[in-house]
Amino acid sequence: MLHTFVAYVEDRPGVLTRVASLFRRLNINIHSLTVGRSERAGLSRMTVVCEASAEAGHRIQASLYKLENVVDVDDIAQAPSVTRELALIKVAATPRTRSQVFELVEVFRARVVDLAPESLTIEMTGVESKIEGLIQVLNEGEERVLEICRSGKLTMRRGHHTSGVLKAMSAGEDESAVESVEEGVAELE
Amino acid sequence: MGNDANKQATSIIPTRLTGAEIVWATLVAEGVTDVFGYPGGAILPVYDALRKFPIHHTLVRHEQGAAHMADGYARASGKVGVALATSGPGATNLVTGIATAMLDSIPIVCITGNVSSKVLGSDAFQEVDITGITLPVTKHNFLVSRTEDIAPAIRSAFQIAKSARPGPVLVDITKDAQQATAIFDFEAAKPRAVRPHPMRKVEESGLAQAAELIRNAKRPVILAGHGVIESGAEEQVRTLAERAQVPVALTLLGLGAFPASHALNLGMMGMHGESWVNHAIQDADLLIACGMRFDDRVTGSVSTYAIKAKKIHIEVDPAEVNKIIKVDVGLIGDLREVLESLLPQISGRDGLEWLKKIATMKGDSAVRDIKNLPDSGHLYAAHVMHDLWRMTGGNAIVVTDVGQHQMWEAQYYHHEQPRTLITSGGLGTMGFALPAAIGAKFACPEKEVWVIAGDGGFQMTAAELATIAQEKIKINIAVINNGYLGMVRQWQEFFYERNYEATPMVSPDFVKLADAHGIAGLTVSTRAEVESAVKEARSAPGAFLINFKVEKEDSVYPMIPAGSALHEMIRRPGGKDPLEESLDDK
Numbered sequence: 001m002l003h004t005f006v007a008y009v010e011d012r013p014g015v016l017t018r019v020a021s022l023f024r025r026l027n028i029n030i031h032s033l034t035v036g037r038s039e040r041a042g043l044s045r046m047t048v049v050c051e052a053s054a055e056a057g058h059r060i061q062a063s064l065y066k067l068e069n070v071v072d073v074d075d076i077a078q079a080p081s082v083t084r085e086l087a088l089i090k091v092a093a094t095p096r097t098r099s100q101v102f103e104l105v106e107v108f109r110a111r112v113v114d115l116a117p118e119s120l121t122i123e124m125t126g127v128e129s130k131i132e133g134l135i136q137v138l139n140e141g142e143e144r145v146l147e148i149c150r151s152g153k154l155t156m157r158r159g160h161h162t163s164g165v166l167k168a169m170s171a172g173e174d175e176s177a178v179e180s181v182e183e184g185v186a187e188l189e
Numbered sequence: 190m191g192n193d194a195n196k197q198a199t200s201i202i203p204t205r206l207t208g209a210e211i212v213w214a215t216l217v218a219e220g221v222t223d224v225f226g227y228p229g230g231a232i233l234p235v236y237d238a239l240r241k242f243p244i245h246h247t248l249v250r251h252e253q254g255a256a257h258m259a260d261g262y263a264r265a266s267g268k269v270g271v272a273l274a275t276s277g278p279g280a281t282n283l284v285t286g287i288a289t290a291m292l293d294s295i296p297i298v299c300i301t302g303n304v305s306s307k308v309l310g311s312d313a314f315q316e317v318d319i320t321g322i323t324l325p326v327t328k329h330n331f332l333v334s335r336t337e338d339i340a341p342a343i344r345s346a347f348q349i350a351k352s353a354r355p356g357p358v359l360v361d362i363t364k365d366a367q368q369a370t371a372i373f374d375f376e377a378a379k380p381r382a383v384r385p386h387p388m389r390k391v392e393e394s395g396l397a398q399a400a401e402l403i404r405n406a407k408r409p410v411i412l413a414g415h416g417v418i419e420s421g422a423e424e425q426v427r428t429l430a431e432r433a434q435v436p437v438a439l440t441l442l443g444l445g446a447f448p449a450s451h452a453l454n455l456g457m458m459g460m461h462g463e464s465w466v467n468h469a470i471q472d473a474d475l476l477i478a479c480g481m482r483f484d485d486r487v488t489g490s491v492s493t494y495a496i497k498a499k500k501i502h503i504e505v506d507p508a509e510v511n512k513i514i515k516v517d518v519g520l521i522g523d524l525r526e527v528l529e530s531l532l533p534q535i536s537g538r539d540g541l542e543w544l545k546k547i548a549t550m551k552g553d554s555a556v557r558d559i560k561n562l563p564d565s566g567h568l569y570a571a572h573v574m575h576d577l578w579r580m581t582g583g584n585a586i587v588v589t590d591v592g593q594h595q596m597w598e599a600q601y602y603h604h605e606q607p608r609t610l611i612t613s614g615g616l617g618t619m620g621f622a623l624p625a626a627i628g629a630k631f632a633c634p635e636k637e638v639w640v641i642a643g644d645g646g647f648q649m650t651a652a653e654l655a656t657i658a659q660e661k662i663k664i665n666i667a668v669i670n671n672g673y674l675g676m677v678r679q680w681q682e683f684f685y686e687r688n689y690e691a692t693p694m695v696s697p698d699f700v701k702l703a704d705a706h707g708i709a710g711l712t713v714s715t716r717a718e719v720e721s722a723v724k725e726a727r728s729a730p731g732a733f734l735i736n737f738k739v740e741k742e743d744s745v746y747p748m749i750p751a752g753s754a755l756h757e758m759i760r761r762p763g764g765k766d767p768l769e770e771s772l773d774d775k
Contacts, residue, residue, distance in 0.1 A: 014320070014332070021324055055511065062508035065386050068329040068349060072387075 002031075003057045004077040004155055005048040008038060010069040018067050019046060022060060028052050032085075032152030043071060049153050076157055083155040087131045088113075089122045089138065090147040097143055104141070108134045119146060128153065203374035208336040208367040209234035212300065213242035215343040218375045221271050223631045225249055225258035229275025230315060232302030234367035247631065247660055250652035252279050254624035256286020256357075257650070259297040261628030263290075264611045265586055265636075267421075269350050270297040270628060276304055277315030280361070281322065285618060287357045288326040292615025293442060294419060296355035298346045305365040306334035320361050328356030334363045336371035340378035352383045353523075354506040355419060388507035391522045391530065399477075399501045399518045400534035406475035406499075408543045409435045412458065412487075415442035415614070416480015416505060416524050418607040423447070425528035426479055432532070434540030436547060438466045440481050441599055442614040449583070449603035455547070459487040460749045461596040465551040467747075467755045472546075473498040480504060480524045483513040484615070485751070493754035503527045567740040568716055570594055570669045574601035576719045577639065577667065580727070585637040586611065586629050590622035590646035593675035596745040598641050620649030623666070627653060630662050637665070637727070644670040644696045654706040657732045665726045666734040668699050671741045679744045683759065703734040710734035 009015045016035065023030055031049040038045035052060065057075060064073045093101050098120065105112055105122055108130065114121035124131055131150065138145050206214060212235050216224070225247045228236045239246055249255040252274040259270030274283050280301040290297045304313040320332045329349050331342040339362060346358040403409060417426050423446055430437050430453045437447045438458040447454055455466045467489075470476065476498045481487070488494045491513060500516040502509075503524055510519040520527045574597050577587075583603050588611040589595040595612055604610050611629055613621040622642040630638045647668050657664055669675075678692040700710035709729055713722045713736070726733035746761035 017321070018324060025325060059508055059512060062386075062388050062506075065388060066328075066506070066508060071384075 001052070001054060001057070002077050003048075003050055003052055003060070003075050004081075004153060005046075005050075005060065005064065006074045006076055006155065007046045007048065007064055007070055008040070008043050008072040009046055009067075010071065011037070011042050011044045012069060015044070015067075015069045016046075018069060019048070019064065022063050022067070023048070023050060026052070026056060026060070028056070028060075032150070034152040034154055047153055047155055049077075074157070076155060080158040081155050082158055083127055083153060084125055085128050085131055085153055086151040087122075087124045087135075088147075088149045089124065089135065089145060090114075090119055091122065091138060092118060092144040092146055093120050094118060100141065101138075101143060104134065104137055108137075110134060203372050203377070205370050206373045207234065207238065207370050208339050208362065209238040210241065211336065211339045211371065211373045212343065212362070212367070213238055213244060214373055215340045215375065215378070216244060216271060217242055219344070219347050220268070223247065223262065224271040224273050225255040225262075225628065226273025227252050227255060227275065227279055229277075229279045229302070231276035231304055231364050232273065232279070232300075232367075233275075234364065235273070235300070235302065235362075245631075246273075247627070247656060249624070250655055251650065252282035253286050253620065254627075254650055254653045254656065256283045256297065256299060257289065257618075257621050257624035258628035258631070259299070260286060260290045260293075260295050260621075261588060261611055261625030262632045263295050263297055263355075263628075264625070265608055265629035266632035267608065268296075268632070269347055270295070270632075272297060272299045273301075274299065275302050275315065276319070277317045279315075280317055280319035283359075284323060284326065285616075286624075287323055287359065289613050289616045289618040289621060290357040291326045291328070293613065294355050294415065295357065296350035297357045298343070298350055299357065299359045300343070301359065301361045302367065303332070303361050303363045306363040307365065309334070309363065319359065323359050326357070327359050330359040330361065332361045332363075334366050336366045336369040339366060339371070340373055340375065341380065344375075344378045345380040348380050348383060353386065353389070386507055389505065389521045391520045391527050395518050395520050396527075396531050396534060399520060399531060402475055402499050402501060402518065403433050403435070403477065403535060404538065406435075408469075408473045408498075408546075409433070409475040409477060409540070410455070410469055410473045410498075411435050411437045412440070412470070412476055412478045412481050413437050413443045413446045414440040414479065414481025415446075417443055417446035418480075420480060420505070420524035422480065422525035422528055423607055425525055425532065427451075428532055429477070429528060429535060432535050433538045434544065435477065435538075436469065436540075436544060438462070438470060440484070440487055440614070441612065443481065444599060444610045445604035445607045448605045450605060453544075457599050459484075459755075460489070460751070461600065461745050461747065463551075463600070464747050464758060464760065465547060467749070467758065468550050469547050470495050470498075471754075471756045476500045478502045478504070478516070479528075482506075482509045485513075488513060489749045489751075489753055489755040489757075495755075503531075566715070568714055568719070568737060569743060570597045570671070570737070570739045571601050572716050573667060573669065573719060573737050573739065574598050574641075576723060577641075578602040580720065580723050581637060581639070583609075585609065585639050586626075586633060587639050587641060588612070588622045588626035588629055590640075590642035591617045591619045591676075592643045592646060593671075593679065593743070593745050594641055594643045594669040596676075597669075600745075619643075619646035622646065623650050623653045624656075626664050626666075627656060627660070627662065630664055634662075638663075640664060640666040642666070642668055643675055644668055644672065644699075645674045645694055647699070648696060651702065654703060654708060654732075658706045658708060662732065663730070664732045666703075666732065668734065668736050669739055670696065670699065670736055671739050671743065672696070673741060675743075676745070678742070679748075682742070682744065683748070684750065699734060699736040703732075708732045708734055710736065712736040712738060714738040 110124035255272040259272040263270035703710040
């Protein structure tokens with residue numbers, strides 16, 4: 001089954017390796033990985049998509065939590081969520097053949113963001129299947145697809161904010177440490 | 190060593206120190222008294238500062254030995270062991286020892302020097318990416334390149350090493366960070382409180398369910414592992430066993446967690462466990478797994494493992510629950526705390542029928558193999574283990590290596606107390622025993638320490654004899670010498686048509702080798718000589734080595750071939766023949 005792990009991790013050197021190494025050790029291929037800053041200073045948000053059994057998924061989640069630099073983990077593949085992917089697609093197109101591509105872009109509600117004499121670049125945001133669809137149609141057309149750059153899956157649970165980060169950051173046994181973390185967070189807010 | 194008052198002061202009042210001094214000041218404040226290491230260029234500033242601090246440094250002969258010594262120290266004392274090494278080869282030599290500690294969840298902190306931060310990543314002389322190399326075999330590691338980060342990193346390392354499921358932590362410090370100065374403030378360097386694993390939880394309903402299962406079980410067995418010792422839950426396990434009249438089977442690393450002489454003790458489970466232990470597990474209708482992880486050496490084939498039994502798993506590491514064996518109730522938390530919450534719900538239970546049934550299974554196989562060894566005039570390793578147990582009253586710390594002797598020790602040396610058997614279970618690291626015993630001796634200088642090693646494993650780290658000599662410590666060494674890599678030979682005998690490829694081994698005269706180190710020794714080749722030799726070793730003022738020349742092609746029985754069901758074991762040939770020799774006439 002497909003798993004989508006959302007992990008909040010400390011924004012430090014080597015953390016990506018630690019996370020990736022967990023999947024490597026289990027010989028699991030990562031379909032997509034996105035990393036960027038989160039709503040909390042000093043914490044990055046990673047979204048890792050991979051194929052693994054339910055048991056392996058549970059183990060990955062438990063093992064991710066064991067990493068010192070990981071603050072929160074969620075597996076949201078099965079949860080109601082908002083999911084997007086961004087793709088930039090460069091297509092070989094001359095002034096003579098452009099119009100066909102423009103038509104496709106229109107149908108898929110994508111945008112052309114760069115135009116050159118021999119090529120154009122399409123920006124497309126949507127769910128994975130929609131991006132796959134555009135790429136497929138482009139590949140079937142006369143114009144050659146020159147480059148594809150995809151962001152990988154970006155995803156968030158629907159509705160109420162459920163990130164356990166705040167709770168996780170302040171869940172130590174040491175009262176003063178809890179306070180200082182909460183103060184720190186309050187300052188950020 | 191320097192002035193004690195001075196040191197106390199450095200650990201309390203914030204003071205400007207060099208990074209090297211901060212390393213030691215932090216260790217002193219963490220309560221460290223002994224470290225094991227080997228100097229070199231990138232760690233020299235740290236060594237240079239050692240004389241100012243009240244820490245005893247043991248110079249090892251190979252860094253693998255340093256890691257095993259820290260490991261043996263931790264296993265014997267329950268405290269964090271510390272190893273020190275330089276960059277490059279010094280650091281890579283630690284790796285086997287670190288992995289050994291990782292697989293057995295042992296809290297050690299390894300401190301390595303590295304090249305200056307300016308040349309990190311440039312393939313400088315003796316530079317290696319040790320944080321990268323040890324990433325999968327440490328619980329966590331740190332690369333420190335700023336002096337002010339040294340104390341917080343070392344303090345975090347100690348906290349991580351000993352919290353929840355313990356494990357090794359490595360702190361790699363660049364040379365320039367050791368040389369520069371910073372304000373050392375031990376209090377300010379305190380790490381954030383441990384963040385509890387969110388999946389580590391014990392629900393009331395789980396406790397009630399577990400109590401219900403125990404109440405209704407007809408054939409329950411407790412499986413006690415290393416976690417019992419790590420968590421200090423020996424009393425709680427004993428109370429559970431006695432109150433509910435549940436027999437206790439132990440893993441290799443669990444030996445000592447429950448007294449061997451206790452009426453409810455079954456003995457060791459798994460590949461070389463006694464037949465009645467494995468049969469009891471296969472017959473059970475409830476397994477109460479306490480601080481163990483269903484290792485493949487314990488389960489045999491997973492698909493046929495205890496299929497009639499409900500399973501309760503009490504374990505601190507959420508990643509271990511439902512990893513190998515699907516359980517009915519998972520109670521994820523510190524074993525002692527979980528049992529403390531569970532025990533009030535456990536009432537007296539009549540377990541007599543089941544205990545009787547196990548006693549029948551046990552039958553005369555209880556007075557078994559050792560009495561049935563053919564009287565060939567040869568010495569059997571089982572004799573040696575039995576006599577060592579008898580003569581030390583089961584009170585010594587026994588440090589075993591890996592192989593046949595390790596299993597014989599587990600079968601014939603009966604451990605009453607926790608932390609009296611130190612052995613590499615998970616990684617199965619040959620060469621572990623001698624250095625680990627040195628660490629154990631430093632942790633418990635008043636205790637009698639015996640190394641039991643095979644002729645193969647002993648030679649892997651025999652250089653540490655020189656460390657024993659230099660430190661003038663009293664360790665007794667029993668080399669179980671059969672001229673083969675015995676366990677591998679046994680597998681070749683059983684599964685590779687006796688093709689003894691690369692297992693016959695020519696060894697030096699171990700007594701002469703000991704003598705070359707100024708260590709006394711004796712060779713023993715008959716049963717009659719065992720007692721006097723052991724006596725001599727025990728009464729000798731210094732370290733002593735006994736070279737036990739044992740039966741060459743003896744095998745460890747019973748044996749469950751890897752991947753077979755737990756009840757499909759290879760029994761000792763002719764195991765039920767009447768004995769000629771009694772146990773007690775030595």
